[in-house]
Amino acid sequence: MPVHGLTPSVLFLLAVWSILMPSSSNPQHNLCRLIQTSARCNNAGLTSVPFGLVGNIDELQLNHNRIQTLPSNSFLDYPLLCTLSLVGNDLEKIEANSFGDSHRLESLYLAENNLHIGYEETNGALLKLPRLRVLDLSENNLEDDMAAVLLQNLTSLEYLNLSRNLLLRLDESSFEGLPQLKELDLHGNRLFELDNAFDSTPKLQRLNLAFNYLPCLIDFHMTQLVVLNASHNFIEWFIARQDLNDTFQLETLDLTENKLLFFPFLPSQSCLRNLYLSYNSVRFYENMVEDDNQNWITSVQFYNLNGNLTNVTAQLWDEDLHGDLSSLEILDLRWNQVDQFPRGFISRMPALSQLWMRTNCLENFNLSLERFPSSLHELDVSNNRLSEVVADQGALAALGNLTYLNMSLNSLTWLPSGLFSSLESLRSVDLSYNSISICPYETAEEHWDSVSECMVWTNVASLRQLYLRGCGIQRVPSSAFAGMLLTHLELSENPGLIMETRTLQSLSRTLQHLGLGNTDIQGFDFAPFHRLKSLNISRNALTHLPPSLSNLGLHTLDLRDNMLSTIPYGQAKALAVKLRTVFLTGNLFNCCQMEWYSMFEMTKTVDMVGRGELLCLDQAKRTHRIELHQLHLCEDKSKESSFWYLLLILSVCLSFVGILIIFLLTFRPSLLQKSIKKKYPKPTSY
16 A cells, blocks of 8 residues: 555656756766857866767867777767867877767867877777868877878878977878878977978978978979978078979968078979068078189089988079069068179069068168069168168159158168159158258259258158158258158157257148157147147156147057156046056156046056056155055145144143143142142041
């Protein structure tokens, strides 16, 4: 009888158990987030693949867990899986049948694991993924032979990442069996030799060899490659095979930060558009060979590491050694040792758009001789040794599309008078740190082919940005910028500059940035410049903020290294409305006049750069950091005054009592005795 009575309860409990069993039997389920068909189980402390998730997921993320092994049929519950990520686990091996029926898997991310331990068995598992296209094996401590075994016969693979492993040398067998490979990342290994390693990857288009130890790249014959990044190596030579009739598809070649002594020996037929050679030691030696009577070596042969002679011989002074440059658009030669260009070098680049020559050894710049192409719109020859620039009318006319010209940090003292007025599309000029002043318009040379130690800027209508920092300018003539539409004018680092407000009056409707730092400017009226967004008046010994700044909509204001003691509260309130960045370090403020600081803090939109370095001086001439002490340095003056009044009254009262006691002791001693006896009577004797 009791047994029959319990039957309904037992049945009820069994029904509830059957409903709750999937979730309660798999506590890992609660550690995953389901977003549509993606399950994200990252940083969950998992030691195995969770089961019981939605069966139709196509993406599973298990990054940064503690999974060491993937046993057989680990993903049997997820037959639709296309993307699997196991980055940052302790994964040592993947058993041969781990992926079960996951035949749709295309992308597999296994970075930051220990697959160097079980690489042979892992290859067996990868071979059972017929659609695998993307494989990330970066940071797995893989050596050369391990990688070769692990990747064997992955015929469907298109994108492979082997970066940050322990690869030293690659040969023909390294990527054998990867005929569909299109992109390969090998950066951050220890590679020092490539021995025809990519001959078995005919479809490879993007190759990253950056941050390795390669000493040279010779016999380059990968005609199908589109992008090659070999930056941050120790490459002294880059030589492409010259005897091929096929056109190289290479569009981008990055050899930044290597040991190049010569300009790369490029293919004779190519589609090269971007060539990055910065931070090398490139020079052109052609003229040195012609002018020197010594017997220079005109060719060089290369040997491999085994001492065998290769079939690569470079004819150093051949006119065609630079290869096909006809498609080149960007040439980056910054931080090299170029002192001159070979004859006809620039003319071989009719499509050149950007030429970057910052920090080289150029002494003369002859625009007439070089004949720059009309396609050039950016030219940077800053920080060289230029003492003169030569240009005829034809050369300037050809530069009709030039928009950016940087000749700062040179030794220029003379320039062609018509240089800038002849460049019709010019929008930005930087002549900073040269000895070029500003000519009065009335005394301007009228001939374009004359040279002058000052430049005329009047009516250069296309120009928007003009940088004349540190040029030794002593005076800006009136109407110097008439007819211009400048938005940026930089005149900082010209101590003793004489300039009146009306000098810039013509720019009041367009000027947005004005630099007057370290110019000893005083009393300048900024009121007309309603469009001004950025102003630099640092290092000018200013004792107060110009009142005219209150009505401007400034976003950036540089007040560093002046003599400001405070900013009036009204000015601070007006500036804080639109101000976003303010530089105030190098001033010594009054600790008791810090209302402006509270205003800037209260708005929470003003970034006081270097806030922790702002200093103030208290009444005792002690220096404090405003950020730490500004609320405790000054006492309330009203409280201080009341204290002194109270002390004075107390002194008067004490003095009066003292005088009264002395008077009584001197003239009325009996009265004092009676008073004492009355208050303290004698005790009665018994």
